[in-house]
Amino acid sequence: GLKEIRIGVIGYGIRSNVLIGAFGAFEQIALAAVADPSAKARDKAARDHPGAALFEDFRQMLDSGGVDAVLIESPPNTHAECAIEALSRGVHVLCDVPAVHEIDEAQRLWDAGTRSKAIYSFGATTNFWGYVDTCVALKDKGLLGKPFYCEAEYVADLGDLPTVTPWRKHYEPIRYCTHSLGPILKWVDEDLREVSCFDTGSHVHGDPDDHDAMVAIYRTQSRVVVKLLISFCNSHPAPFHRYVYHGTKGYFEKTHSLAGGETQVLFSTKEIYGMDGLTRLPVTESRPELSDVPGVGEHGGADYAMLKDFTDAIAGIKAPAVGMREALRMTLPGLYALKSAQMGGSVVRIAYPWDNG
Numbered sequence: 001g002l003k004e005i006r007i008g009v010i011g012y013g014i015r016s017n018v019l020i021g022a023f024g025a026f027e028q029i030a031l032a033a034v035a036d037p038s039a040k041a042r043d044k045a046a047r048d049h050p051g052a053a054l055f056e057d058f059r060q061m062l063d064s065g066g067v068d069a070v071l072i073e074s075p076p077n078t079h080a081e082c083a084i085e086a087l088s089r090g091v092h093v094l095c096d097v098p099a100v101h102e103i104d105e106a107q108r109l110w111d112a113g114t115r116s117k118a119i120y121s122f123g124a125t126t127n128f129w130g131y132v133d134t135c136v137a138l139k140d141k142g143l144l145g146k147p148f149y150c151e152a153e154y155v156a157d158l159g160d161l162p163t164v165t166p167w168r169k170h171y172e173p174i175r176y177c178t179h180s181l182g183p184i185l186k187w188v189d190e191d192l193r194e195v196s197c198f199d200t201g202s203h204v205h206g207d208p209d210d211h212d213a214m215v216a217i218y219r220t221q222s223r224v225v226v227k228l229l230i231s232f233c234n235s236h237p238a239p240f241h242r243y244v245y246h247g248t249k250g251y252f253e254k255t256h257s258l259a260g261g262e263t264q265v266l267f268s269t270k271e272i273y274g275m276d277g278l279t280r281l282p283v284t285e286s287r288p289e290l291s292d293v294p295g296v297g298e299h300g301g302a303d304y305a306m307l308k309d310f311t312d313a314i315a316g317i318k319a320p321a322v323g324m325r326e327a328l329r330m331t332l333p334g335l336y337a338l339k340s341a342q343m344g345g346s347v348v349r350i351a352y353p354w355d356n357g
């Protein structure tokens with residue numbers, strides 16, 4: 001059989017419960033331990049998973065020698081530290097988004113990754129969505145041409161969620177850019193280099209520390225422009241991710257939600273006779289080929305695909321689909337955008353740990 005992977009979960013909240021739900025599809029994954037500083041969360045973990053060892057501090061869990069890999073599902077401002085500590089002990093990491101919370105954590109994470117033999121895999125859920133691969137394939141076949149302008153929008157009114165999960169309260173939405181930039185950066189092969197960003201402040205609740213929406217405009221070295229809108233406090237009735245690709249030969253769009261919450265995937269190309277009008281493609285975020293797999297989890301099979309990718313990487317079958325470089329490519333632009341917004345929208349240059357060699 002397959003070699004067992006003893007997983008320690010860091011942070012036992014909403015998201016870790018979703019992903020643990022998908023563990024069942026993998027015979028080699030064993031939930032070995034849970035670390036969470038909240039006694040309430042540990043009590044729930046003890047009830048849900050009586051066999052798992054419980055720890056207040058994730059470092060005790062790492063030092064226990066009882067875990068081969070960690071799933072990092074604690075709040076974003078803890079991700080870099082948890083990943084660095086795990087990597088430095090040779091423990092594999094599947095880290096949820098975003099990769100870092102502050103710009104200066106990036107270099108330390110990068111160095112820890114370079115020194116470690118362990119796998120670092122990034123929980124970039126949306127990178128695994130069906131239509132994201134469709135767009136990659138259309139581009140690879142030359143039907144879209146080179147992208148020159150792309151857009152991503154993540155609009156979801158979180159309602160009471162910032163009260164239930166306190167890290168979301170006053171969290172600047174542009175920090176949460178990976179679900180938007182992940183797919184865009186699969187289509188645009190260059191790093192984002194410059195950014196200007198504006199913040200609406202709080203019109204909805206009138207809370208001076210709140211942010212209804214933030215908009216960032218990026219540019220790459222070869223002058224591809226990317227516009228990003230993120231809003232977690234708004235009056236839109238149905239949450240959505242929207243993605244737009246304007247290429248030299250064609251156009252691709254995953255729309256916002258229409259009446260009933262439905263979204264559409266649209267495509268046109270100048271390269272095929274009769275396809276220069278917008279055509280709706282029969283593809284969504286989900287992966288029909290996974291529909292028979294038990295417990296594939298949420299996000300249309302993306303969670304399953306992500307865990308499969310992680311277990312394959314640990315088994316040495318392949319490199320992780322979204323490793324540390326990709327993780328930082330899609331995380332750092334949000335943090336530099338925040339810096340720009342704090343400077344009234346001034347253009348800020350984006351630096352990456354790999355810039356100097």
Ligand SMILES: NC(=O)c1ccc[n+]([C@@H]2O[C@H](COP(=O)([O-])OP(=O)(O)OC[C@H]3O[C@@H](n4cnc5c(N)ncnc54)[C@H](O)[C@@H]3O)[C@@H](O)[C@H]2O)c1
Binds near residue numbers: 035038075165166167
């Ligand atoms: N990829 C996705 O689609 C997706 C979706 C939702 C959330 N997330 C990510 O999941 C993470 C958790 O979000 P959530 O909604 O589950 O939040 P949550 O508040 O429900 O859970 C976080 C848990 O982490 C615990 N925690 C806090 N500090 C900790 C520490 N130092 N060590 C260990 N545990 C600690 C908290 O006590 C809590 O139980 C976030 O980073 C978020 O970005 C990703």
